[in-house]
Amino acid sequence: MHTNDPNVQELEQTIMKYKRTVYGIALTQLKNKHEADDVFQEVFLLYFLKKPVFDNENAKRAWLIRTALNKCRQYNYGKWNSNTDKTFEPPDDRLADFESKYDSEIFDAVRGLPEGLREPLYLHCFLGLSVNETASLLGIKANTASMRLSRAKKILQGKMEGE
Template sequence: MPNQSLRTNDCVDEVIEKYADMVYRLAFSRVKNKNDADDIFQEVFLRYIKKERDFETEEHRKAWLIRVTINCSNSFFSSAWSQKVVSIADTEPAPFEPSEELGLHELLMELPVKYRTVLHLFYYEDLPINEISRILKRKPATVKTQLMRARQMLKEKLKGDLYENIPCPAEINE
């Protein structure tokens, strides 16, 4: 039975426990609001539970969860609700402690969503450029360009030498 899918052997509670932080951090980094991130988190795992889907590997499951989180975030941005509601994101603290200083996290949250997404996947989830391009359905060159532009935006915002500690995507092996 080596070809048996991961779906038939997994426990939903274990999958949620393993990927909860990743899904929530990605949702929050995209929508910048705790309540909306909670909604997206729930929607992602509801889709996981409802979906009769076989995963070839654990990396495939992770990529699927990332893609669904991004899709749910995109649906949120295009909904009439999100276009009419005034965001209170500026008054809410981050629901998790990022590994960098809080000031850097706040600067990241000021970037456009397309840049926050690639930065999050690259630096927080440690995904290589090729995997990010596959998940986001963008060319690897586009992902590299977005990473470089995001890094440049952070450099301008920081106006210091903290940015020099952030590895440049061109310097990292894919």
């Protein structure tokens, strides 16, 4: 979609730059592709409507990550969610390169982790955030983030060795 509206152009650029980040979070935090699609759309709609102003690109990325995590939590803990089908469906061709980037077995194993371990592992290992950045985004201490990362890696290693 080509438009001369600078707000729409900026939104398109932001989506192109951060679509893997936001969609990846949604896919790992939710067990239903349709919910992941909804969260993806809600995050960028909120971004467009609120028009947040950031000091730098890292602040924008952090806002998008936090918003995606919060939206996923809303989906996971919402009352209506208790009756929805949690069968995970792999991503469609829209982000085909997303699945090819990550080995699907590892991706499935990450999705099987408890939320408290899944979030820091994804942020640190898949998005490349430092332990301090991960802790800051999750609102926990760096030592807690480090401990959760260690536990998550240990569980994943056990799963991968068991298969």
